[in-house]
Amino acid sequence: xxxxxxxxxxxxxxxxxxxxxxxxxxxxxxxxxxxxxxxxxxxxxxxxxxxxxxxxxxxxxxxxxxx
Amino acid sequence: xxxxxxxxxxxxxxxxxxxxxxxxxxxxxxxxxxxxxxxxxxxxxxxxxxxxxxxxxxxxxxxxxxxxxxxxxxxxxxxxxxxxxxxxxxxxxxxxxxxxxxxxxxxxxxxxxxxxxxxxxxxxxxxxxxxxxxxxxxxxxxxxxxxxxxxxxxxxxxxxxxxxxxxxxxxxxxxxxxxxxxxxxxxxxxxxxxxxxxxxxxxxxxxxxxxxxxxxxxxxxxxxx
Numbered sequence: 001x002x003x004x005x006x007x008x009x010x011x012x013x014x015x016x017x018x019x020x021x022x023x024x025x026x027x028x029x030x031x032x033x034x035x036x037x038x039x040x041x042x043x044x045x046x047x048x049x050x051x052x053x054x055x056x057x058x059x060x061x062x063x064x065x066x067x
Numbered sequence: 068x069x070x071x072x073x074x075x076x077x078x079x080x081x082x083x084x085x086x087x088x089x090x091x092x093x094x095x096x097x098x099x100x101x102x103x104x105x106x107x108x109x110x111x112x113x114x115x116x117x118x119x120x121x122x123x124x125x126x127x128x129x130x131x132x133x134x135x136x137x138x139x140x141x142x143x144x145x146x147x148x149x150x151x152x153x154x155x156x157x158x159x160x161x162x163x164x165x166x167x168x169x170x171x172x173x174x175x176x177x178x179x180x181x182x183x184x185x186x187x188x189x190x191x192x193x194x195x196x197x198x199x200x201x202x203x204x205x206x207x208x209x210x211x212x213x214x215x216x217x218x219x220x221x222x223x224x225x226x227x228x229x230x231x232x233x234x235x236x237x238x239x240x241x242x243x244x245x246x247x248x249x250x251x252x253x254x255x256x257x258x259x260x261x262x263x264x265x266x267x268x269x270x271x272x273x274x275x276x277x278x279x280x281x282x283x284x285x286x287x288x289x290x291x292x
Contacts (some may be wrong), residue, residue: 015124015127017128017131017134017135018131019131026123026126026127026248027123030119030122030123030126030248033252033254034119037253037254042253043254043257044254045249045254045255045262047249048245049269052130052244052245052270052273055130057277059130060134060137060138060277063134064138064143064284
């Protein structure tokens with residue numbers, strides 16, 4: 001069990017890293033883009049860049065406010 | 068790779084070179100096996116699904132790099148000091164003076180650092196069907212360059228602008244993540260592949276703007292304390 005938890009923790013740290021909120025916002029953003037594209041809005045290319053900019057800004061402002 | 072070189076040099080200088088090189092080569096065999104197993108397996112996944120998954124992974128992984136690089140560039144996080152890391156590693160090896168310890172340390176350093184490279188090679192090679200050769204060649208050239216520099220200077224690469232390189236890699240990973248993630252979700256980019264350049268421009272401007280804002284914030288905090 002210890003090894004499974006260790007293995008899972010390694011991949012979590014490797015992929016997600018310090019702020020899980022970024023991962024959640026990115027996945028929600030991709031879900032929104034997928035839904036838009038499959039409901040006739042294939043030209044909503046701007047959505048993901050906006051989500052990414054928002055996620056990174058929120059994460060950095062939170063991190064630097066703590067100090 | 069720079070960090071892995073620091074660890075291998077510490078083992079080689081403090082313990083012996085045979086242990087350091089054996090650990091490094093074993094890690095390379097393990098990393099090559101991972102690429103050999105997972106690389107071809109990705110061919111069986113439909114390209115749009117693969118781009119969506121790879122886009123999501125690259126975005127989460129790339130934003131993590133970019134976030135750290137921005138925090139370092141704005142002064143909120145200490146920059147990597149390879150000389151200090153080298154001294155710490157040497158002290159640790161001297162306290163545990165066995166060949167096995169040196170082997171494990173070299174293996175771990177190269178394997179964990181190499182996993183980042185393997186991740187990039189597999190994802191980039193997988194989404195651009197049949198272009199594994201380019202990804203693997205790029206990684207191999209980077210390895211040879213770092214190994215040659217390490218062999219010549221025989222000391223940690225403390226003068227390499229590591230944060231600038233990580234900043235650039237974070238921007239590239241985020242750019243490809245946005246591009247492939249959107250494409251995999253069913254979005255068509257205006258101008259096709261040329262849109263990659265526009266996305267890269269957007270990511271660079273966004274990152275520089277965040278560095279500028281956070282530098283100001285850091286300066287204010289420093290004055291206040």
